Amino acid sequence: MGRSPCCEKAHTNKGAWTKEEDDRLIAYIRAHGEGCWRSLPKAAGLLRCGKSCRLRWINYLRPDLKRGNFTEEEDELIIKLHSLLGNKWSLIAGRLPGRTDNEIKNYWNTHIRRKLLNRGIDPATHRPLNETGPAQETSTTISFAASGGAATVKEEVEKTTTTSGSVGKDCINPVMEKCPDLNLELRISPPYQQQQSVLADHHHHHQPLKSGGRPTGGLCFSCSLGLQNSKDCSCGIDSMNGGSTSTTGSSNINGYDFLGLKSNINVLDYRSLEMK
DNA sequence: AATCTGTTCAACCGCAATAGT
DNA sequence: TACTATTGCGGTTGAACAGAT
Numbered sequence: 605m606g607r608s609p610c611c612e613k614a615h616t617n618k619g620a621w622t623k624e625e626d627d628r629l630i631a632y633i634r635a636h637g638e639g640c641w642r643s644l645p646k647a648a649g650l651l652r653c654g655k656s657c658r659l660r661w662i663n664y665l666r667p668d669l670k671r672g673n674f675t676e677e678e679d680e681l682i683i684k685l686h687s688l689l690g691n692k693w694s695l696i697a698g699r700l701p702g703r704t705d706n707e708i709k710n711y712w713n714t715h716i717r718r719k720l721l722n723r724g725i726d727p728a729t730h731r732p733l734n735e736t737g738p739a740q741e742t743s744t745t746i747s748f749a750a751s752g753g754a755a756t757v758k759e760e761v762e763k764t765t766t767t768s769g770s771v772g773k774d775c776i777n778p779v780m781e782k783c784p785d786l787n788l789e790l791r792i793s794p795p796y797q798q799q800q801s802v803l804a805d806h807h808h809h810h811q812p813l814k815s816g817g818r819p820t821g822g823l824c825f826s827c828s829l830g831l832q833n834s835k836d837c838s839c840g841i842d843s844m845n846g847g848s849t850s851t852t853g854s855s856n857i858n859g860y861d862f863l864g865l866k867s868n869i870n871v872l873d874y875r876s877l878e879m880k
Numbered sequence: 881a882a883t884c885t886g887t888t889c890a891a892c893c894g895c896a897a898t899a900g901t
Numbered sequence: 902t903a904c905t906a907t908t909g910c911g912g913t914t915g916a917a918c919a920g921a922t
Contacts, residue, residue, distance in 0.1 A: 620890075620916080642907060658908080659891065694910060709911075710889050884922075892914075899907075 617651045621660055625650060629657055630665055663706045670702025674711055682708060682716060687730040 617625070632648035638661065640647075641654035650657060674682075678700060685696045693705035693712075700708065712727075720727040724734070 618892075640907095655893090655908085656891075662909095663890070691911065705910075706890075714888060882922105885920085887919080888917085890914105890916090893912085895910090895912105897907105897909080899905100901903100901905085 616645075616653050616656070618656075621652075621664075625652065626660070626665060629661060633661060633665075659706075663704045666704075668702055669704065674703075674715075678703070679716060679719070682712065683720065683730075686712065686716075686727075 628648050628650055632644065632650075636647070641658045644650075644654055644657050645652045648657070652660075681700065682696060685699055689695050691709075693709045697703050697705040697708050717727045720730075721733070724732055726733050
């Protein structure tokens with residue numbers, strides 16, 4: 605009964621990683637790809653638990669990590685996504701190529717929180733700090749209905765009283781007020797883009813998609829900002845077709861993208877919000 | 881130069897979700 | 902369906918560092 609420990613704690617190193625450990629981990633993943641984290645340490649000759657190896661790889665060693673300072677555009681994108689998703693750091697990270705959930709979480713707590721407070725905005729609710737009491741406002745109710753094996757999600761906007769701040773449907777409200785056409789479909793990038801990685805051949809074997817996922821990340825930063833048609837777009841793909849396996853299955857004819865989130869008139873697809 | 885204080889961020893921990901049997 | 906194993910996520914911690922005193 606109970607959970608077995610993730611590793612033999614008596615025989616594992618903890619704390620900061622050494623250069624040698626990093627090299628071993630990189631070499632092993634280059635040879636065998638990601639995945640099987642539980643057995644990886646032993647196979648790689650590391651005295652670490654699998655969790656620790658995974659964290660080290662994802663947050664520090666992955667070749668596609670951007671590192672360096674966040675740009676103003678990234679700041680604003682994080683704020684918008686946080687207002688939408690709350691502390692769903694992995695989802696937010698999925699919209700910022702080269703950034704990790706841990707990095708964004710740290711950055712939020714050390715920089716953006718303060719930035720919002722200085723603006724007089726409550727970072728938890730994204731509302732003015734001096735706002736008191738529950739506001740009477742338009743909120744969004746999302747109904748889920750099965751359709752042809754895939755859930756169709758429609759939006760019903762109605763007048764209700766809500767107190768936002770929690771993650772979930774209520775958390776969507778502030779954004780929906782500002783962006784009524786916003787489609788909240790989120791397509792999560794894999795840890796790094798196959799075409800950029802020497803590990804690509806291994807990668808897809810070890811990163812099975814969860815339902816509703818998509819096989820590639822592949823969006824340039826412009827696309828992530830919803831600027832697929834921008835001259836700055838460097839990925840050269842239609843993110844709707846190239847990315848989402850989606851749901852609506854059609855291209856972006858009737859809608860537009862905001863933050864890389866597809867929008868169609870009156871019909872929003874929230875399903876992928878459930879995806880991790 | 882020494883000490884204190886605040887900040888940053890890599891890493892850990894516990895739990896939930898998911899996959900496998 | 903129930904159970905176990907494994908992975909992934911979010912909250913938290915603490916060492917390292919920078920700036921102030």
